[in-house]
Amino acid sequence: MLKRGLILLVSAVMIFSFLSCSKKPEQTGPAAVVNGEEISMEDFQTRLKQRLDFHRQTAEKVDEKSIREAVIQEMVSEKLLLAAAKEKGIEVTDEEVNKAIENYTKIQGKEKIDEYLKKWNISEEKFKEQVRAQLMINKLINELVPEDSIKEEDMKDYYKNAEKPFIKQARVEVKLIQVMSKEEADRIKGELEKKVDFEKIGERINKEKKGIVSDYGWVEPRLFTGEIGEALKNLKEGEVGGPYKGKDGYYFLKVRKREKEKPMTYEEAREQIKRILLNQRRQAMRAHLVEERKKKSKIVINVS
The missing domain is CATH 1.10.4030.10 (Porin chaperone SurA, peptide-binding domain)
Known part of the structure:
Protein backbone atom coordinates (compact mmCIF):
# COMPACT_ATOMS: atom_id res chain seq x y z
CA MET A 1 0.00 0.00 0.00
CA LEU A 2 2.89 2.32 0.96
CA LYS A 3 4.72 1.45 -2.29
CA ARG A 4 1.61 2.27 -4.34
CA GLY A 5 1.27 5.62 -2.53
CA LEU A 6 4.87 6.51 -3.31
CA ILE A 7 4.37 5.66 -6.99
CA LEU A 8 1.30 7.92 -7.17
CA LEU A 9 3.15 10.74 -5.42
CA VAL A 10 6.15 10.50 -7.76
CA SER A 11 3.81 10.39 -10.79
CA ALA A 12 1.99 13.50 -9.60
CA VAL A 13 5.28 15.37 -9.11
CA MET A 14 6.42 14.36 -12.62
CA ILE A 15 3.16 15.52 -14.20
CA PHE A 16 3.29 18.82 -12.32
CA SER A 17 6.92 19.30 -13.36
CA PHE A 18 6.06 18.57 -17.00
CA LEU A 19 3.17 21.04 -17.02
CA SER A 20 5.30 23.68 -15.32
CA CYS A 21 8.09 23.27 -17.85
CA SER A 22 5.79 23.16 -20.90
CA LYS A 23 3.80 26.26 -19.96
CA LYS A 24 5.15 29.30 -21.82
CA PRO A 25 6.45 32.02 -19.52
CA GLU A 26 4.53 35.28 -19.72
CA GLN A 27 6.38 37.64 -22.04
CA THR A 28 7.52 40.96 -20.64
CA GLY A 29 9.09 44.03 -22.19
CA PRO A 30 8.07 45.54 -25.52
CA ALA A 31 6.40 43.41 -28.18
CA ASP A 148 -6.02 63.58 -59.72
CA SER A 149 -3.44 60.81 -60.26
CA ILE A 150 -6.26 58.70 -61.70
CA LYS A 151 -6.46 59.63 -65.39
CA GLU A 152 -9.49 59.42 -67.67
CA GLU A 153 -7.70 56.97 -69.93
CA ASP A 154 -7.05 54.64 -66.95
CA MET A 155 -10.73 54.65 -66.00
CA LYS A 156 -11.89 54.00 -69.56
CA ASP A 157 -9.44 51.10 -69.90
CA TYR A 158 -10.70 49.63 -66.62
CA TYR A 159 -14.31 49.91 -67.78
CA LYS A 160 -13.52 48.39 -71.17
CA ASN A 161 -11.49 45.46 -69.79
CA ALA A 162 -13.62 44.62 -66.72
CA GLU A 163 -14.41 40.89 -66.49
CA LYS A 164 -18.02 41.67 -65.58
CA PRO A 165 -20.07 44.72 -66.58
CA PHE A 166 -20.86 47.35 -63.99
CA ILE A 167 -24.51 46.90 -63.06
CA LYS A 168 -27.06 49.58 -62.27
CA GLN A 169 -29.35 47.88 -59.76
CA ALA A 170 -33.10 47.66 -60.22
CA ARG A 171 -34.84 50.56 -58.50
CA VAL A 172 -38.28 51.99 -57.89
CA GLU A 173 -39.62 55.48 -57.28
CA VAL A 174 -41.84 55.40 -54.21
CA LYS A 175 -44.33 57.57 -52.37
CA LEU A 176 -45.27 56.49 -48.85
CA ILE A 177 -47.76 57.18 -46.11
CA GLN A 178 -46.75 56.35 -42.55
CA VAL A 179 -49.20 56.30 -39.63
CA MET A 180 -48.65 55.29 -36.03
CA SER A 181 -51.95 53.70 -35.01
CA LYS A 182 -53.56 50.50 -36.25
CA GLU A 183 -56.89 52.32 -36.23
CA GLU A 184 -55.65 54.84 -38.80
CA ALA A 185 -54.00 52.07 -40.84
CA ASP A 186 -57.32 50.19 -40.97
CA ARG A 187 -59.08 53.38 -42.06
CA ILE A 188 -56.63 53.90 -44.95
CA LYS A 189 -56.96 50.25 -45.93
CA GLY A 190 -60.75 50.70 -46.10
CA GLU A 191 -60.41 53.83 -48.24
CA LEU A 192 -58.11 52.01 -50.66
CA GLU A 193 -60.59 49.14 -50.94
CA LYS A 194 -63.21 51.75 -51.89
CA LYS A 195 -60.85 52.99 -54.62
CA VAL A 196 -60.08 56.33 -52.93
CA ASP A 197 -57.08 57.88 -54.69
CA PHE A 198 -53.75 57.45 -52.86
CA GLU A 199 -52.93 61.15 -53.37
CA LYS A 200 -56.25 62.17 -51.83
CA ILE A 201 -55.59 59.95 -48.81
CA GLY A 202 -52.17 61.62 -48.45
CA GLU A 203 -53.76 65.07 -48.53
CA ARG A 204 -56.17 64.04 -45.76
CA ILE A 205 -53.38 62.61 -43.60
CA ASN A 206 -51.42 65.85 -43.93
CA LYS A 207 -54.43 68.01 -43.20
CA GLU A 208 -55.46 66.00 -40.14
CA LYS A 209 -51.81 65.57 -39.04
CA LYS A 210 -52.38 61.84 -38.62
CA GLY A 211 -49.04 60.73 -40.04
CA ILE A 212 -46.25 61.37 -42.53
CA VAL A 213 -46.63 61.60 -46.30
CA SER A 214 -43.36 61.49 -48.22
CA ASP A 215 -42.15 61.48 -51.82
CA TYR A 216 -39.50 58.99 -50.78
CA GLY A 217 -37.81 58.97 -54.17
CA TRP A 218 -35.75 56.26 -55.87
CA VAL A 219 -34.73 53.21 -53.83
CA GLU A 220 -33.17 49.81 -54.52
CA PRO A 221 -35.53 47.01 -53.38
CA ARG A 222 -32.56 44.71 -52.59
CA LEU A 223 -31.64 46.99 -49.67
CA PHE A 224 -34.95 46.35 -47.87
CA THR A 225 -36.10 43.25 -46.00
CA GLY A 226 -39.39 41.76 -44.85
CA GLU A 227 -42.80 42.75 -46.19
CA ILE A 228 -41.62 46.14 -47.41
CA GLY A 229 -38.74 44.57 -49.34
CA GLU A 230 -41.10 42.09 -51.00
CA ALA A 231 -43.56 44.87 -51.85
CA LEU A 232 -40.85 46.99 -53.46
CA LYS A 233 -39.78 44.01 -55.55
CA ASN A 234 -43.27 42.98 -56.67
CA LEU A 235 -45.57 46.04 -56.86
CA LYS A 236 -46.13 47.22 -60.43
CA GLU A 237 -46.05 50.83 -61.57
CA GLY A 238 -49.08 52.65 -60.17
CA GLU A 239 -49.87 49.90 -57.64
CA VAL A 240 -50.37 50.57 -53.93
CA GLY A 241 -49.50 48.16 -51.13
CA GLY A 242 -50.03 48.09 -47.38
CA PRO A 243 -50.38 48.31 -44.52
CA TYR A 244 -46.92 46.94 -43.69
CA LYS A 245 -46.02 46.86 -40.01
CA GLY A 246 -42.69 48.44 -39.17
CA LYS A 247 -40.92 49.44 -35.99
CA ASP A 248 -42.18 53.02 -36.36
CA GLY A 249 -45.78 52.33 -37.33
CA TYR A 250 -47.68 51.23 -40.43
CA TYR A 251 -46.66 51.94 -44.01
CA PHE A 252 -48.48 52.23 -47.34
CA LEU A 253 -46.44 52.37 -50.53
CA LYS A 254 -47.18 53.52 -54.04
CA VAL A 255 -44.72 52.61 -56.78
CA ARG A 256 -44.64 55.45 -59.29
CA LYS A 257 -41.93 54.20 -61.64
CA ARG A 258 -39.78 51.10 -61.92
CA GLU A 259 -36.42 50.56 -63.63
CA LYS A 260 -34.96 47.13 -64.32
CA GLU A 261 -31.39 46.10 -63.58
CA LYS A 262 -29.12 47.03 -66.49
CA PRO A 263 -25.44 47.55 -67.35
CA MET A 264 -24.04 50.98 -66.47
CA THR A 265 -22.70 53.30 -69.11
CA TYR A 266 -19.11 54.50 -68.63
CA GLU A 267 -20.37 57.85 -67.34
CA GLU A 268 -22.59 56.12 -64.77
CA ALA A 269 -19.73 53.88 -63.60
CA ARG A 270 -17.02 56.55 -63.76
CA GLU A 271 -16.96 57.58 -60.07
CA GLN A 272 -17.14 53.97 -58.91
CA ILE A 273 -14.19 53.07 -61.14
CA LYS A 274 -12.21 56.05 -59.88
CA ARG A 275 -12.74 54.91 -56.26
CA ILE A 276 -11.64 51.36 -57.13
CA LEU A 277 -8.44 52.49 -58.89
CA LEU A 278 -7.63 55.04 -56.20
CA ASN A 279 -8.02 52.44 -53.47
CA GLN A 280 -5.90 49.90 -55.37
CA ARG A 281 -3.07 52.38 -55.93
CA ARG A 282 -3.13 53.66 -52.37
CA GLN A 283 -2.96 50.12 -51.00
CA ALA A 284 -0.06 49.38 -53.34
CA MET A 285 1.74 52.57 -52.29
Whole structure:
Protein backbone atom coordinates (compact mmCIF):
# COMPACT_ATOMS: atom_id res chain seq x y z
CA MET A 1 0.00 0.00 0.00
CA LEU A 2 2.89 2.32 0.96
CA LYS A 3 4.72 1.45 -2.29
CA ARG A 4 1.61 2.27 -4.34
CA GLY A 5 1.27 5.62 -2.53
CA LEU A 6 4.87 6.51 -3.31
CA ILE A 7 4.37 5.66 -6.99
CA LEU A 8 1.30 7.92 -7.17
CA LEU A 9 3.15 10.74 -5.42
CA VAL A 10 6.15 10.50 -7.76
CA SER A 11 3.81 10.39 -10.79
CA ALA A 12 1.99 13.50 -9.60
CA VAL A 13 5.28 15.37 -9.11
CA MET A 14 6.42 14.36 -12.62
CA ILE A 15 3.16 15.52 -14.20
CA PHE A 16 3.29 18.82 -12.32
CA SER A 17 6.92 19.30 -13.36
CA PHE A 18 6.06 18.57 -17.00
CA LEU A 19 3.17 21.04 -17.02
CA SER A 20 5.30 23.68 -15.32
CA CYS A 21 8.09 23.27 -17.85
CA SER A 22 5.79 23.16 -20.90
CA LYS A 23 3.80 26.26 -19.96
CA LYS A 24 5.15 29.30 -21.82
CA PRO A 25 6.45 32.02 -19.52
CA GLU A 26 4.53 35.28 -19.72
CA GLN A 27 6.38 37.64 -22.04
CA THR A 28 7.52 40.96 -20.64
CA GLY A 29 9.09 44.03 -22.19
CA PRO A 30 8.07 45.54 -25.52
CA ALA A 31 6.40 43.41 -28.18
CA ALA A 32 8.67 45.05 -30.76
CA VAL A 33 11.07 47.94 -31.17
CA VAL A 34 11.11 49.90 -34.44
CA ASN A 35 14.06 52.26 -34.85
CA GLY A 36 14.12 52.77 -31.10
CA GLU A 37 10.35 53.22 -30.72
CA GLU A 38 8.60 50.58 -28.65
CA ILE A 39 5.35 48.76 -29.35
CA SER A 40 4.15 47.88 -25.88
CA MET A 41 3.19 44.32 -25.01
CA GLU A 42 -0.10 45.65 -23.65
CA ASP A 43 -1.01 47.32 -26.97
CA PHE A 44 -0.03 44.19 -28.88
CA GLN A 45 -2.06 41.89 -26.64
CA THR A 46 -5.11 44.16 -26.86
CA ARG A 47 -5.05 44.25 -30.64
CA LEU A 48 -4.37 40.51 -30.84
CA LYS A 49 -7.39 39.79 -28.62
CA GLN A 50 -9.53 42.08 -30.77
CA ARG A 51 -8.45 40.29 -33.94
CA LEU A 52 -8.93 36.82 -32.44
CA ASP A 53 -12.35 37.84 -31.15
CA PHE A 54 -13.35 38.98 -34.64
CA HIS A 55 -12.06 35.82 -36.35
CA ARG A 56 -13.76 33.52 -33.86
CA GLN A 57 -17.07 35.17 -34.67
CA THR A 58 -16.61 34.86 -38.43
CA ALA A 59 -14.60 31.65 -38.96
CA GLU A 60 -14.84 28.02 -37.85
CA LYS A 61 -11.09 27.59 -37.45
CA VAL A 62 -8.67 30.22 -36.19
CA ASP A 63 -4.93 30.00 -36.89
CA GLU A 64 -3.71 31.90 -33.85
CA LYS A 65 -0.04 31.77 -34.87
CA SER A 66 -0.75 33.38 -38.26
CA ILE A 67 -2.93 36.03 -36.65
CA ARG A 68 -0.21 36.85 -34.08
CA GLU A 69 2.28 37.32 -36.93
CA ALA A 70 -0.16 39.44 -38.93
CA VAL A 71 -0.94 41.70 -35.96
CA ILE A 72 2.67 42.41 -35.00
CA GLN A 73 3.61 43.07 -38.64
CA GLU A 74 0.64 45.41 -38.94
CA MET A 75 1.76 47.34 -35.87
CA VAL A 76 5.35 47.53 -37.14
CA SER A 77 4.06 48.85 -40.48
CA GLU A 78 2.07 51.56 -38.69
CA LYS A 79 5.20 52.70 -36.83
CA LEU A 80 7.11 52.92 -40.11
CA LEU A 81 4.31 54.85 -41.83
CA LEU A 82 3.91 57.26 -38.91
CA ALA A 83 7.65 57.97 -39.05
CA ALA A 84 7.34 58.67 -42.79
CA ALA A 85 4.40 61.02 -42.15
CA LYS A 86 6.34 62.95 -39.50
CA GLU A 87 9.35 63.27 -41.83
CA LYS A 88 7.08 64.88 -44.41
CA GLY A 89 5.76 67.31 -41.79
CA ILE A 90 2.23 65.89 -41.85
CA GLU A 91 0.15 66.95 -38.86
CA VAL A 92 -3.35 66.24 -37.61
CA THR A 93 -5.14 68.86 -35.51
CA ASP A 94 -7.30 68.19 -32.47
CA GLU A 95 -10.24 69.50 -34.50
CA GLU A 96 -9.64 66.87 -37.20
CA VAL A 97 -9.44 64.12 -34.57
CA ASN A 98 -12.66 65.25 -32.89
CA LYS A 99 -14.43 65.51 -36.26
CA ALA A 100 -13.39 61.97 -37.21
CA ILE A 101 -14.63 60.61 -33.87
CA GLU A 102 -17.88 62.56 -34.27
CA ASN A 103 -18.48 61.07 -37.73
CA TYR A 104 -17.63 57.57 -36.50
CA THR A 105 -20.02 57.99 -33.57
CA LYS A 106 -22.84 59.04 -35.94
CA ILE A 107 -22.36 55.83 -37.91
CA GLN A 108 -21.81 53.38 -35.02
CA GLY A 109 -23.75 55.09 -32.24
CA LYS A 110 -22.33 56.40 -28.95
CA GLU A 111 -23.39 53.29 -27.03
CA LYS A 112 -21.34 51.02 -29.30
CA ILE A 113 -18.30 53.27 -29.04
CA ASP A 114 -18.54 53.36 -25.24
CA GLU A 115 -19.03 49.58 -25.14
CA TYR A 116 -15.94 49.07 -27.33
CA LEU A 117 -13.76 51.31 -25.15
CA LYS A 118 -14.96 49.64 -21.96
CA LYS A 119 -14.56 46.09 -23.32
CA TRP A 120 -10.96 46.66 -24.37
CA ASN A 121 -10.05 49.00 -21.48
CA ILE A 122 -9.14 51.86 -23.84
CA SER A 123 -9.15 55.37 -22.38
CA GLU A 124 -10.57 58.33 -24.28
CA GLU A 125 -7.06 59.76 -24.70
CA LYS A 126 -5.74 56.44 -26.01
CA PHE A 127 -8.62 56.26 -28.48
CA LYS A 128 -7.86 59.78 -29.73
CA GLU A 129 -4.21 58.81 -30.10
CA GLN A 130 -5.21 55.82 -32.26
CA VAL A 131 -7.49 57.97 -34.41
CA ARG A 132 -4.78 60.61 -34.84
CA ALA A 133 -2.28 57.96 -35.98
CA GLN A 134 -4.68 56.59 -38.61
CA LEU A 135 -5.48 60.08 -39.88
CA MET A 136 -1.77 60.85 -40.23
CA ILE A 137 -1.17 57.65 -42.20
CA ASN A 138 -4.19 58.35 -44.41
CA LYS A 139 -2.95 61.89 -45.08
CA LEU A 140 0.46 60.54 -46.04
CA ILE A 141 -0.90 57.97 -48.49
CA ASN A 142 -3.45 60.42 -49.93
CA GLU A 143 -0.68 62.94 -50.51
CA LEU A 144 1.48 60.37 -52.29
CA VAL A 145 -1.46 59.12 -54.40
CA PRO A 146 -3.80 62.13 -54.90
CA GLU A 147 -7.20 61.84 -56.56
CA ASP A 148 -6.02 63.58 -59.72
CA SER A 149 -3.44 60.81 -60.26
CA ILE A 150 -6.26 58.70 -61.70
CA LYS A 151 -6.46 59.63 -65.39
CA GLU A 152 -9.49 59.42 -67.67
CA GLU A 153 -7.70 56.97 -69.93
CA ASP A 154 -7.05 54.64 -66.95
CA MET A 155 -10.73 54.65 -66.00
CA LYS A 156 -11.89 54.00 -69.56
CA ASP A 157 -9.44 51.10 -69.90
CA TYR A 158 -10.70 49.63 -66.62
CA TYR A 159 -14.31 49.91 -67.78
CA LYS A 160 -13.52 48.39 -71.17
CA ASN A 161 -11.49 45.46 -69.79
CA ALA A 162 -13.62 44.62 -66.72
CA GLU A 163 -14.41 40.89 -66.49
CA LYS A 164 -18.02 41.67 -65.58
CA PRO A 165 -20.07 44.72 -66.58
CA PHE A 166 -20.86 47.35 -63.99
CA ILE A 167 -24.51 46.90 -63.06
CA LYS A 168 -27.06 49.58 -62.27
CA GLN A 169 -29.35 47.88 -59.76
CA ALA A 170 -33.10 47.66 -60.22
CA ARG A 171 -34.84 50.56 -58.50
CA VAL A 172 -38.28 51.99 -57.89
CA GLU A 173 -39.62 55.48 -57.28
CA VAL A 174 -41.84 55.40 -54.21
CA LYS A 175 -44.33 57.57 -52.37
CA LEU A 176 -45.27 56.49 -48.85
CA ILE A 177 -47.76 57.18 -46.11
CA GLN A 178 -46.75 56.35 -42.55
CA VAL A 179 -49.20 56.30 -39.63
CA MET A 180 -48.65 55.29 -36.03
CA SER A 181 -51.95 53.70 -35.01
CA LYS A 182 -53.56 50.50 -36.25
CA GLU A 183 -56.89 52.32 -36.23
CA GLU A 184 -55.65 54.84 -38.80
CA ALA A 185 -54.00 52.07 -40.84
CA ASP A 186 -57.32 50.19 -40.97
CA ARG A 187 -59.08 53.38 -42.06
CA ILE A 188 -56.63 53.90 -44.95
CA LYS A 189 -56.96 50.25 -45.93
CA GLY A 190 -60.75 50.70 -46.10
CA GLU A 191 -60.41 53.83 -48.24
CA LEU A 192 -58.11 52.01 -50.66
CA GLU A 193 -60.59 49.14 -50.94
CA LYS A 194 -63.21 51.75 -51.89
CA LYS A 195 -60.85 52.99 -54.62
CA VAL A 196 -60.08 56.33 -52.93
CA ASP A 197 -57.08 57.88 -54.69
CA PHE A 198 -53.75 57.45 -52.86
CA GLU A 199 -52.93 61.15 -53.37
CA LYS A 200 -56.25 62.17 -51.83
CA ILE A 201 -55.59 59.95 -48.81
CA GLY A 202 -52.17 61.62 -48.45
CA GLU A 203 -53.76 65.07 -48.53
CA ARG A 204 -56.17 64.04 -45.76
CA ILE A 205 -53.38 62.61 -43.60
CA ASN A 206 -51.42 65.85 -43.93
CA LYS A 207 -54.43 68.01 -43.20
CA GLU A 208 -55.46 66.00 -40.14
CA LYS A 209 -51.81 65.57 -39.04
CA LYS A 210 -52.38 61.84 -38.62
CA GLY A 211 -49.04 60.73 -40.04
CA ILE A 212 -46.25 61.37 -42.53
CA VAL A 213 -46.63 61.60 -46.30
CA SER A 214 -43.36 61.49 -48.22
CA ASP A 215 -42.15 61.48 -51.82
CA TYR A 216 -39.50 58.99 -50.78
CA GLY A 217 -37.81 58.97 -54.17
CA TRP A 218 -35.75 56.26 -55.87
CA VAL A 219 -34.73 53.21 -53.83
CA GLU A 220 -33.17 49.81 -54.52
CA PRO A 221 -35.53 47.01 -53.38
CA ARG A 222 -32.56 44.71 -52.59
CA LEU A 223 -31.64 46.99 -49.67
CA PHE A 224 -34.95 46.35 -47.87
CA THR A 225 -36.10 43.25 -46.00
CA GLY A 226 -39.39 41.76 -44.85
CA GLU A 227 -42.80 42.75 -46.19
CA ILE A 228 -41.62 46.14 -47.41
CA GLY A 229 -38.74 44.57 -49.34
CA GLU A 230 -41.10 42.09 -51.00
CA ALA A 231 -43.56 44.87 -51.85
CA LEU A 232 -40.85 46.99 -53.46
CA LYS A 233 -39.78 44.01 -55.55
CA ASN A 234 -43.27 42.98 -56.67
CA LEU A 235 -45.57 46.04 -56.86
CA LYS A 236 -46.13 47.22 -60.43
CA GLU A 237 -46.05 50.83 -61.57
CA GLY A 238 -49.08 52.65 -60.17
CA GLU A 239 -49.87 49.90 -57.64
CA VAL A 240 -50.37 50.57 -53.93
CA GLY A 241 -49.50 48.16 -51.13
CA GLY A 242 -50.03 48.09 -47.38
CA PRO A 243 -50.38 48.31 -44.52
CA TYR A 244 -46.92 46.94 -43.69
CA LYS A 245 -46.02 46.86 -40.01
CA GLY A 246 -42.69 48.44 -39.17
CA LYS A 247 -40.92 49.44 -35.99
CA ASP A 248 -42.18 53.02 -36.36
CA GLY A 249 -45.78 52.33 -37.33
CA TYR A 250 -47.68 51.23 -40.43
CA TYR A 251 -46.66 51.94 -44.01
CA PHE A 252 -48.48 52.23 -47.34
CA LEU A 253 -46.44 52.37 -50.53
CA LYS A 254 -47.18 53.52 -54.04
CA VAL A 255 -44.72 52.61 -56.78
CA ARG A 256 -44.64 55.45 -59.29
CA LYS A 257 -41.93 54.20 -61.64
CA ARG A 258 -39.78 51.10 -61.92
CA GLU A 259 -36.42 50.56 -63.63
CA LYS A 260 -34.96 47.13 -64.32
CA GLU A 261 -31.39 46.10 -63.58
CA LYS A 262 -29.12 47.03 -66.49
CA PRO A 263 -25.44 47.55 -67.35
CA MET A 264 -24.04 50.98 -66.47
CA THR A 265 -22.70 53.30 -69.11
CA TYR A 266 -19.11 54.50 -68.63
CA GLU A 267 -20.37 57.85 -67.34
CA GLU A 268 -22.59 56.12 -64.77
CA ALA A 269 -19.73 53.88 -63.60
CA ARG A 270 -17.02 56.55 -63.76
CA GLU A 271 -16.96 57.58 -60.07
CA GLN A 272 -17.14 53.97 -58.91
CA ILE A 273 -14.19 53.07 -61.14
CA LYS A 274 -12.21 56.05 -59.88
CA ARG A 275 -12.74 54.91 -56.26
CA ILE A 276 -11.64 51.36 -57.13
CA LEU A 277 -8.44 52.49 -58.89
CA LEU A 278 -7.63 55.04 -56.20
CA ASN A 279 -8.02 52.44 -53.47
CA GLN A 280 -5.90 49.90 -55.37
CA ARG A 281 -3.07 52.38 -55.93
CA ARG A 282 -3.13 53.66 -52.37
CA GLN A 283 -2.96 50.12 -51.00
CA ALA A 284 -0.06 49.38 -53.34
CA MET A 285 1.74 52.57 -52.29
CA ARG A 286 1.26 51.72 -48.63
CA ALA A 287 2.74 48.23 -49.09
CA HIS A 288 5.66 49.60 -51.19
CA LEU A 289 6.47 52.30 -48.66
CA VAL A 290 6.50 49.82 -45.77
CA GLU A 291 8.81 47.41 -47.62
CA GLU A 292 11.22 50.19 -48.59
CA ARG A 293 11.42 51.54 -45.04
CA LYS A 294 11.88 48.05 -43.59
CA LYS A 295 15.09 47.71 -45.60
CA LYS A 296 16.55 50.80 -43.87
CA SER A 297 15.15 50.19 -40.39
CA LYS A 298 16.25 48.36 -37.27
CA ILE A 299 13.31 46.19 -36.19
CA VAL A 300 13.35 43.83 -33.23
CA ILE A 301 10.28 41.63 -32.73
CA ASN A 302 9.94 39.91 -29.36
CA VAL A 303 6.74 37.91 -29.92
CA SER A 304 6.35 34.68 -31.83
